Amino acid sequence: MTATRGLEGVVAAQSAICSIVDGVLCYGGINIDELAEHATFEEVVYLLWHGVLPKRDQLTELQKQLGENATVPKEVIDSIRTYPQGVNSMAALRTAVSTLALYDAEAQVMDPEANYRKSIRLMAQTPTIIAAFDRIRKGLEPVAPNPSYSLAKNFLYMLTGNEPSDTAVKAFDVALILHADHEFNASTFAARVTVATLTDIYSGIVSAIGTLKGPLHGGANEAVANMLQEIGSVANVESYIRQKLDNKDKIMGFGHRVYKDGDPRAKWLRQMSEKLTAQIGRPELYQMSEKVEEMVTGEKGLKPNVDFYSASVYISLGLETDLFTPIFAISRMSGWTAHIMEQYTNNRLIRPRADYTGPVNQHYVPIDQR
Numbered sequence: 001m002t003a004t005r006g007l008e009g010v011v012a013a014q015s016a017i018c019s020i021v022d023g024v025l026c027y028g029g030i031n032i033d034e035l036a037e038h039a040t041f042e043e044v045v046y047l048l049w050h051g052v053l054p055k056r057d058q059l060t061e062l063q064k065q066l067g068e069n070a071t072v073p074k075e076v077i078d079s080i081r082t083y084p085q086g087v088n089s090m091a092a093l094r095t096a097v098s099t100l101a102l103y104d105a106e107a108q109v110m111d112p113e114a115n116y117r118k119s120i121r122l123m124a125q126t127p128t129i130i131a132a133f134d135r136i137r138k139g140l141e142p143v144a145p146n147p148s149y150s151l152a153k154n155f156l157y158m159l160t161g162n163e164p165s166d167t168a169v170k171a172f173d174v175a176l177i178l179h180a181d182h183e184f185n186a187s188t189f190a191a192r193v194t195v196a197t198l199t200d201i202y203s204g205i206v207s208a209i210g211t212l213k214g215p216l217h218g219g220a221n222e223a224v225a226n227m228l229q230e231i232g233s234v235a236n237v238e239s240y241i242r243q244k245l246d247n248k249d250k251i252m253g254f255g256h257r258v259y260k261d262g263d264p265r266a267k268w269l270r271q272m273s274e275k276l277t278a279q280i281g282r283p284e285l286y287q288m289s290e291k292v293e294e295m296v297t298g299e300k301g302l303k304p305n306v307d308f309y310s311a312s313v314y315i316s317l318g319l320e321t322d323l324f325t326p327i328f329a330i331s332r333m334s335g336w337t338a339h340i341m342e343q344y345t346n347n348r349l350i351r352p353r354a355d356y357t358g359p360v361n362q363h364y365v366p367i368d369q370r
């Protein structure tokens, strides 16, 4: 048996949710370029869950269900109040979502209808949890969700208590669409491995959140924001990146296991970054990013991934840096739940083998003789 490092190129299962063929990303067979241009995030959630775009009444029903289920049990909000100051935001999200399960009477019910209802609750309540966490740590009271708002608008509203602008809502909605699913990425695969034991959906989502947290996966967008802050100005890009490249450090937001010729999501975020950074009067954020891209692509041949320009987009929307990865989780909740439901419908335990490289023919040595 020979191991494939990082399972690169291994096809682990069949899936009808999302495809990446020749660098083209599709949800349910629809190119994400079309979805980013024309769809709403709620339409995409329906597409991922059902495999087809919703008709008008189906979309209205889903919007209603998401709105009605956005309120988080009081006990979960109270538990967030007990988190230590300065706690990692993804650790907080992981814990809060795990706590949600304790207050969901259907948490252990495994029929498909119950799992669909739980997917709606997870999708609807994750933004409420993140906004409440952010407000509580700032000494503010959480803002109750407005059931008539879209998921994107509601999240921005719950963070500040103010009506977000249409431009901000549209930009955030497109960012949610672009991050919604990505085939067997690390966190989705972790969720599928977890639920393939036939454990409950919350356990699968907690595995996924823990996996997304890492800097090689969802944590990269926050690392990019920190890097832009450290660079500080366009004039500093060259020396900063030169030093990183000479030290053989990884530049966050570049490279991808699947796309060697560019991430199709990045161009959307680049456009949004250019527009939004200009609108807030901080065009240097885009200019720095552009220059970083020029150097890293020019010297290493590495292209930006979804995380690179999402950093300056989220900064422009006034979002806290350490909420970038939790925001990724809001969007990816749609994909995670879609994959979990698909896994349940045609389940087989996921249990690969290891290529053993340790010692052989050893014997037990009594403790005093070791």
Ligand code: ACO
Residues within 6 Å of the ligand: 006, 215, 216, 217, 218, 220, 249, 250, 251, 252, 253, 254, 255, 256, 257, 258, 300, 302, 305, 306, 307
């Ligand atoms: N900066 C500098 N060099 C890089 C980078 C980078 N961002 N990414 C890859 N490389 C180099 C590696 O050092 C390696 O070089 P070598 O062959 O000389 O050793 C080569 O490119 C191949 O890289 P691997 O790490 O083996 O590629 P892998 O497919 O395992 O990893 C990953 C992909 C994790 C995305 C990697 O490119 C990376 O660490 N990027 C930075 C983190 C990041 O942006 N993650 C977000 C990914 S998108 C997402 O999850 C939403």
